[in-house]
Amino acid sequence: MTALEALNKILRTLYYTFHPKHLFLSVRRRVLRKTKTLFHGELPSSLFIEVTGVCNLRCVICHRSHIREELGEMDLGTFARVARIFPYVESVCLMGIGEPLASKNILEMIAVCKSYGLSVGFNSNGVLLTPSLTKDLILSGLDTFVFSIDGATKEVYEKIRIGSNFDKVIENIKTFTEMKKELNRNNPILGLEFVAITKNIHELLPYIDLAKKIGINKIVVSHVITFSEDQEKEALYNHSDPRHQQIWNEAISKARDLGIRLILPPSQAVENSNCRFRPWKCLFVSWKGDVKPCCTYLHSLPLLYKGKKIIVPTMNFGNVHKEDILNLWYSPEYIKFREQILNKKYTEICDCCLYSKELIPA
Numbered sequence: 001m002t003a004l005e006a007l008n009k010i011l012r013t014l015y016y017t018f019h020p021k022h023l024f025l026s027v028r029r030r031v032l033r034k035t036k037t038l039f040h041g042e043l044p045s046s047l048f049i050e051v052t053g054v055c056n057l058r059c060v061i062c063h064r065s066h067i068r069e070e071l072g073e074m075d076l077g078t079f080a081r082v083a084r085i086f087p088y089v090e091s092v093c094l095m096g097i098g099e100p101l102a103s104k105n106i107l108e109m110i111a112v113c114k115s116y117g118l119s120v121g122f123n124s125n126g127v128l129l130t131p132s133l134t135k136d137l138i139l140s141g142l143d144t145f146v147f148s149i150d151g152a153t154k155e156v157y158e159k160i161r162i163g164s165n166f167d168k169v170i171e172n173i174k175t176f177t178e179m180k181k182e183l184n185r186n187n188p189i190l191g192l193e194f195v196a197i198t199k200n201i202h203e204l205l206p207y208i209d210l211a212k213k214i215g216i217n218k219i220v221v222s223h224v225i226t227f228s229e230d231q232e233k234e235a236l237y238n239h240s241d242p243r244h245q246q247i248w249n250e251a252i253s254k255a256r257d258l259g260i261r262l263i264l265p266p267s268q269a270v271e272n273s274n275c276r277f278r279p280w281k282c283l284f285v286s287w288k289g290d291v292k293p294c295c296t297y298l299h300s301l302p303l304l305y306k307g308k309k310i311i312v313p314t315m316n317f318g319n320v321h322k323e324d325i326l327n328l329w330y331s332p333e334y335i336k337f338r339e340q341i342l343n344k345k346y347t348e349i350c351d352c353c354l355y356s357k358e359l360i361p362a
């Protein structure tokens, strides 16, 4: 980073911190949260909104094909009802079990979030980006954009992300970084997400080189959630192979050398750990407006963990079309559920969920 770029970054940070509108929104949020805390317990700080359940790919690591419910797109009316809680939260992640860029309303939804001064981001497979959409996203004020890429080569990547094109996605990332420079914008911060399985683990080190080459400074690695016997064979935590830990160690040192922030879960499960999703801090809303405690309960599907098969039931605490979202957050059933998880009184589903084993970074 040149001295001029560093100065520019400092000035922007000052602008966003001390701009009267942002100051006002931040103080208002704190007051509202404090007031509600006094009467009802803490409000969520992060919101996950499934803007669409539609996707353009058929990835082998994905559980969309196992979902037993209808998947569709959230309309702006439903989004407006969810936005009732925006004055109280700090960040919004516009994603669920679909591709956020497949939503025709994505730019408008970002604009609504930004009008509340919220930090907003999502993960994307990056296939649907065009130069014009990239420009709109940069100008929208989006804070983070994470590309889901699970390989460093076309050969491995396209065996996992079925229907995608490695060269096109890499080109889209390059366009994104170049356009940010042209528009003199620091945001959105770009990142990469790598779902590690036996098929691609040997590419983790070249992947860090690739990130450096295409100008990305943050990588998040997570383990695969499994829904079938075939996927179970792919999960690294089902193999006690010392080479995996060695790759982990080398990845940490390579990332450090290249100045890349690498977020790695442990290579093996940590049993009976704290739920990393933290349903007392985060809230999930499905595309239909159903209020869910976490992403594992987002849709009904079969879950498989170390040979144990379990069906995730449909669980929600109400729908934003029938009840105000704040009332749903404070419903006695929801409070009871949050308290149980906070006290590690896990459900049968939690016992098979990677968020309770540190296998998915928070």
Ligand code: SF4
Binding pocket: 055, 056, 057, 058, 059, 061, 062, 063, 064, 097, 098, 099, 125, 148
């Ligand atoms: S891009 Fe994401 S939502 Fe779409 S199939 Fe792949 S993993 Fe699933």
Ligand code: SF4
Binding pocket: 275, 276, 277, 278, 279, 293, 294, 295, 296, 297, 341, 346, 347, 349, 350, 351, 353, 354, 355, 356
């Ligand atoms: S551990 Fe339980 S509450 Fe936490 S994400 Fe998993 S299913 Fe949800």
